[in-house]
Amino acid sequence: MDIFEHPGNLGPTRGSLLTVHHADWPAYPQGDDFRAPLLHLTTFPPRTEFIVVDDIDQCLLLVADVHCGKLDDPFDPRNFHIAIWYEDLLELDKRRFVDGVKRVTERRWEEERWKKIMSAVPDSATIGFEGADGEFVPIDEPKFDDYDDDPNQKEFIISQNDRLRVTDQGRSFLLAELRAENLNLGEAISARVARLFEWGYYDTCIREACVQLEHEIKMRTGSEAWGDKLTEVFVVKIRAEQSFLESHVRTFRQQLRSVFKFIRNDFMHNLLEADEASTYAMLFRIARVRSMLLAGHG
DSSP, rough: OOTTTTTEEEEEEETEEEEEOOOOOOOOOOSSTTTTHHHHHHSSSSSOOEEEEEEOEEEEEEEEOOTTEEESSSTTTTTTTTEEEHHHHHHHTHHHHHHHEEEOOHHHHHHHHHHHHHHHTTTTEEEEEEETTTTTTOOOOOGGGGGGGOTTTTOOEEEEGGEEEEHHHHHHHHHHHHHHHHHHHHHTTTEEEHHHHHTTTTHHHHHHHHHHHHHHHHHHHOOOOHHHHHHHHHHHHHHTTTTTOOHHHHHHHHHHHHIIIIIIIIHSOOOOOOOOOHHHHHHHHHHHHHHHHHOOOO
């Protein structure tokens, strides 16, 4: 496969003209610092836990432990996935915005990885991979003494019990950051949504924004589907248009599904109260999804 066709082609990011992640994941890391993954993690209800399901290229793939997920098959497309660079997760941990991160040396990380691999292998089996000529190439146990065991060197990550959670401190920080963005709701969503927000009709404001987003996607796709089905129809369309990198499409799919599942569904089917702060955060997420919708239009 050409490197530019690889789904892990992230394009220009982190100061590089081209970054390629070697995994074939349902989502990829985005953003220039820890704020991007914090925004994605807080899309879900407070106290949601995230399970680590893969670790490649100094990056973790997480799946949200939510009632609509399928955790017995962690890579199932019905799950909600988030990918985070080590450096961002270490910064989130340093600021106490997440719980569950355990910093380890390179040697300890390699030892833990080997234990996980061997725990899934029958006692009599030999692990390995298929070589270029189709032959079986066995993998020997690593020589752990070859790895750095100095805690002052580059840090690696394993998670305690393979679960992470955003703290209240993390949510509060993100809310302050979003307010500092000074989002123009009239331009980002609609003048109607902006007026409802100014008048304090917060729950109505959220419903209006969700209805508008859903309507715009239906108009763009010509589909009468809704929820997850509408998301998949739209993803198929933007893939066919080839306006975005595949890595961006996969991550966008996760964000759109989260907006429909955890914002749209809650406020369309229930009479819920919302305060100014939480409403602003929800509208910010809806605006981000809408910006990608409009960016690829035409």
